[in-house]
Amino acid sequence: MDYPEPLVSGVLLRRYKRFLADVRLDDGREVVAHCPNTGSMRAVNVPGCRVWLAPSDDPRRKLAWTWELIELPQPDGTTALASVHTGRANRIVEEALAAGRIQELAGAGRLKREARVEGARLDFRLDGDAGATTYVEVKQVTLREVDGHGYFPDAVSERGRKHLETLAGLAAEGHRAVLLFCVAHEGIAAVAPAAHLDPTYAATLRRVIGEGVEVLARACRFERAEGRPMGVALGGALPVVPGRDLAR
Known part of the structure; x- marks a missing residue:
């Protein structure tokens, strides 16, 4: 982008x-x-x-x-x-999806923005052949704590928790449900749920992983020319550490 x-x-x-x-x-x-x-x-x-x-x-x-x-x-x-522009994350991810640069989602199907499901709205739906459907919710991560990890959310997020429940419900129905952390901070090398800020979200994330929700994290790669940022693209995979707790 x-x-x-x-x-x-x-x-x-x-x-x-x-x-x-x-x-x-x-x-x-x-x-x-x-x-x-x-x-x-x-x-x-x-x-x-x-x-x-x-x-x-x-x-x-x-x-x-x-x-x-x-x-x-x-x-x-x-x-x-x-x-700091949270509206950029979806566009960055959409470009990567369209170009097939997210290996786990390459070939998942035709892309539709803002998929409405069960009274909620998720960022993307990918419609594959034979009725296969993948739902993707994107969350931008910029909170880097003193331990060097990136954390989400950066405050209590009831909306974020509801998205997790929606994804879990879709997984239970046989759909593919994916939470994608778009890590828009060059200093972050791994991602974890912010149990020290929103323990309910962290506990929910850990639970829904066991219920079939896939969690991915990708770094943003900022492009520069003569020292000036010119663009950004989704880069390589980062590890997700669901059990990490900064408070311990």
């Missing part, structure tokens, strides 16, 4: 009212950017870090800037890009 415009860098001053962020651009201007992330943004809302904004000249927009990425300091002294 290519970013819609050449991204512009600056420094994060603050995020507030959930949808707004103040940023000082490299040219000294202070702008208000749209923050396309309604979550807690635990560990990715770090004032003083470099951020990357997408500009827009659409006169219908209230804000001319969208916050896309943040560069986060790592223990080894380097920085890692992380996406």
Whole structure:
């Protein structure tokens, strides 16, 4: 996925009212950017870090800037890009599905977005031959904790738990049900449920795995040119560690 415009860098001053962020651009201007992330943004809302904004000249927009990425300091002294735009995850995964780059799902069938099932809505349905159906729910992971693992969710998520129950119900009916963690943080090398933040979600995930729900994790690969992020694609598989608990 290519970013819609050449991204512009600056420094994060603050995020507030959930949808707004103040940023000082490299040219000294202070702008208000749209923050396309309604979550807690635990560990990715770090004032003083470099951020990357997408500009827009659409006169219908209230804000001319969208916050896309943040560069986060790592223990080894380097920085890692992380996406704060939760709306990008589905597009990244959709491109990978269409190109057959997710080995476990290659050849699963024709892709349909936003599949409605049992009063819920999942991100994708893949319709194969002879009536075979695969349902896929995508979750973006950006929370990197002190142990170096990535965790989901970054706050209590009743909606996320309900998605797990929906997937388990589909698996019980004989469908293929897949939870796919889209890991949009370069510093994360493994994923676990965040039992220290949402123990109910973690317990539910562990249970539904035993009920036939498949759990996959894929890293995002950020593409750069002359030091500027230009695009992102779904990369290699990462391990999922359902039994890990940061609190222990």
